[in-house]
Amino acid sequence: MQVAKSITVKVSKRINRDKFLSLRNFFNTYQTIARFYYSYILENSLEEKLVSGEITSKDLKNILHQKLYRQIRETFDIGSQTVQEIRDTVVGVINSYAQLVKNGKKASLPKVEEFTVRLNHPRVVSVFEHGKEFDFFFKVKVNGDKRVAVPIECGEMQKQLLKDALNGKYKIGAFQLVKRDGWFYFVIPIKKEVEIKQKYDGVVGVDLGLRYNAVITLLYKNGKITKVEFLKYRKLMHKIRELWYRIDELKSMLPEGQNTSKRIQRLWKRIRRINDWIAHNVSKKVVEVAKENNSMIAMENLKRLYPVKGKNSRKNNRRISNWIRGKVVRYTIYKARWEGIRVKLVNPKNTSRICHLCGAEGFRKDAIFVCKHCEHTYNADFNASVNIGIRATLPNAKGCVNHPVGLIALQSHPF
Ligand SMILES: [Zn+2]
Known part of the structure; x- marks a missing residue:
């Protein structure tokens, strides 16, 4: 059986101001682009086509790519990997809504205030251990394809889990950058295969x-x-x-x-x-x-x-x-x-x-x-x-x- 878990770590409050602004800027740009995709879908009733089965979610991704990708790359100074990640996040949101409706559930279109910021590991974010001052540095590719080393603090358990994951003990999914109470955290999904024990004392x-x-x-x-x-x-x-x-x-x-x-x-x-x-x-x-x-x-x-x-x-x-x-x-x-x-x-x-x-x-x-x-x-x-x-x-x-x-x-x- 495959089991999943997520590790939450905090961006250190001792991060320097420039780095913090870059990270925040990246987060906001991500949201802007996501809303851009999202409103295009609604304006063209693509969610209805997804529900009726006229298009698949793969079609939806292609349509968005053809119609908006170039424009987005020209407007925003952000990497192509990230732009695709944003598109997939938005399609994911719309798709889970469409699945609900298809299964006869009463669902209303999600009112998305904040999209999940997904960061591909290791292409968009990579992890470096830091010995003394901080637990880790996460190097994040932000606007302008610039890489920012974000200092991370976490508990002992999170630290060990993340180390083990990096050493290949667990599978690592896409990192998520989330904002809670005005501060930033990373959520890292990990997975492993587990056999439920049969014998107990x-x-x-x-x-x-x-x-x-x-x-x-x-x-x-x-x-x-x-x-x-x-x-x-x-x-x-x-x-x-x-x-x-x-x-x-x-x-x-x-x-x-x-x-x-x-x-x-x-x-x-x-x-x-x-x-x-x-x-x-x-x-x-x-x-x-x-x-x-x-x-x-x-x-x-x-x-x-x-x-x-x-x-x-x-x-x-x-x-x-x-x-x-x-x-x-x-x-x-x-x-x-x-x-x-x-x-x-x-x-x-x-x-x-x-x-x-x-x-x-x-x-x-x-x-x-x-x-x-x-x-x-x-x-x-x-x-x-x-x-x-x-x-x-x-x-x-x-x-x-x-x-x-x-x-x-x-x-x-x-x-
Ligand atoms: Zn008794």
Whole structure:
């Protein structure tokens, strides 16, 4: 199976002014040319012809080349490789719209504010390692076919991934230059072939809850729970709730017929960012534990979540945490796949109602689970996470009956 991932690195803030201006200029020229292609397509209804099948996307590329290429080269001081890359980017955007319409989906023409700036590696951008001051230099062919060495900063993990990719361990796709909050970043897609492992020594059960963002337990093949981690981002969750309330407040003050505003959207964006950060960190931890212990991962299948009940504030809490939970699951699958680790999504029904030790029913008292049969008490989320792990490996088992020491029954299970 082929798996993909992308590395994001930042243009160093210590870049000198001339270089920064060249890069920005190049970015803007790219956008101008892309919009030029785009409006030509719309003016000549070429997107309709693509939808009806009268022309193919290859035809579209040819038409654009014949009609506009020379004019663009004469107007803008930019390399032919880049001009073709821009044309292909625009055709890509139009083509994915056409495919949607063809498949009967209701789609409207994309309102493109910013096109993805794709840079062919190694023709348009090449990478140089830099020992001390910066992590890398990216030499980018900008306007006038001039090459600018852009200083790059990145984290240790990104650095290693990029080095490995350059050494041929992964396939590298076209680099993307993106602008976020007024600054530039490069996104580098990489790919590799992966075989999902078949044999494991344990299972990492993950409970994604309200009280904790995640409880991670490692159920080892000897039937023992050998690792437990409680992850909680209390301050960030509090921040999200605060932002959420502020959005509600702003919404109630909007004029009739209007359901959002620039300010509200900005707040959403901040929430999204915090969510992303939490989901990224939780999933990273889960995959780390699984990798270190040669274990597969078990999580709840979120489609089977129960309907929302209760008071409004609880409802909101649940909505916020569901949102993050969805992200954690997606990111975990994505990160685990890269490592060749299997993620099994299990039906979460009753995982918080049965005792992980004896399988009998119990009840929750706030954060505590009390078993009616063996009378043990546990942290409720911990109990659920073990049950999720058990369910992934022994789908029909309810706890592990009559074995108070641990889950010995799992010993015989091959995982
Ligand atoms: Zn019990």
